[in-house]
């Protein structure tokens with residue numbers, strides 16, 4: 407049986423259901439005991455980012471062959487435990503990069519041209535022709551230079567920007583960097599020189615709250631920060647203060663330290679646009695991800711090869 411513990415479904419899963427029994431419970435992630443019970447007979451588990459796939463859970467799922475993660479980021483899956491128990495973890499990494507890049511640009515453009523603010527005032531009958539700023543000709547900083555950052559850099563080709571990127575683990579070819587008008591730089595250089603700073607970092611012990619009041623104070627007063635990686639990378643209290651004090655000009659936050667947030671932070675600030683972790687979610691990216699996952703599950707359950715395994719186990723037992 408294939409168990410889907412979150413809101414994942416599409417025509418591809420519909421087709422899969424003709425070959426394998428599927429239990430689909432979009433709210434199951436909320437109840438770890440119920441999840442454990444259902445998983446005891448499952449051969450495949452499909453999750454987004456809410457199901458906590460812990461070592462305990464994996465150990466209790468004796469028939470489990472594959473965990474399929476719809477989306478990028480593996481924070482909610484104990485990959486080492488899956489490796490130890492011989493379970494394949496497949497994820498469609500990088501497939502939603504274009505979607506994230508478009509949302510990054512959308513947030514930057516909306517903040518630059520005050521689109522939300524002027525939409526509200528125009529609806530209220532005002533005719534407030536407030537000048538915005540242009541992205542063209544500016545410096546754009548990327549923190550992290552993986553799939554989503556590169557997709558953003560590709561889109562920025564049309565904007566004639568200079569790009570600075572910080573990622574000590576990435577080793578891009580010089581010709582590729584040149585094609586993007588991009589230069590790899592230090593963290594401090596990227597932060598202090600950018601008119602736009604988009605954050606594409608995963609949450610790790612090194613990146614947690616890497617953006618704090620100290621770093622924010624080195625940014626330009628006119629700078630716009632876009633956060634589309636993981637919310638934990640930013641100290642939100644420090645960012646809120648910086649936005650109130652005019653240390654930076656604005657922020658677009660797709661991801662938050664706590665999701666969904668239980669506080670009202672940022673909600674009264676006109677220089678912030680908030681989004682519900684939606685950057686990677688478009689009809690196109692979801693369809694592409696589901697196609698990959700369904701093919702991985704089919705292969706895992708019928709002795710075939712997995713091509714999107716992200717852990718040490720590359721072939722289902």
Ligand SMILES: NC(=O)c1ccc[n+]([C@@H]2O[C@H](COP(=O)([O-])OP(=O)(O)OC[C@H]3O[C@@H](n4cnc5c(N)ncnc54)[C@H](O)[C@@H]3O)[C@@H](O)[C@H]2O)c1
Nearest residue numbers: 478479550551552553554573575606608612634635685686
């Ligand atoms: N908002 C969304 O909807 C959405 C969608 C996709 C991905 N994400 C998240 O965005 C993050 C990036 O996604 P991606 O697809 O670009 O991932 P990726 O793995 O392709 O790239 C991440 C990059 O971060 C770099 N990195 C890791 N630790 C670093 C550090 N300490 N300092 C500097 N660089 C470091 C890595 O070298 C890598 O190049 C992930 O956490 C992912 O979960 C969010």
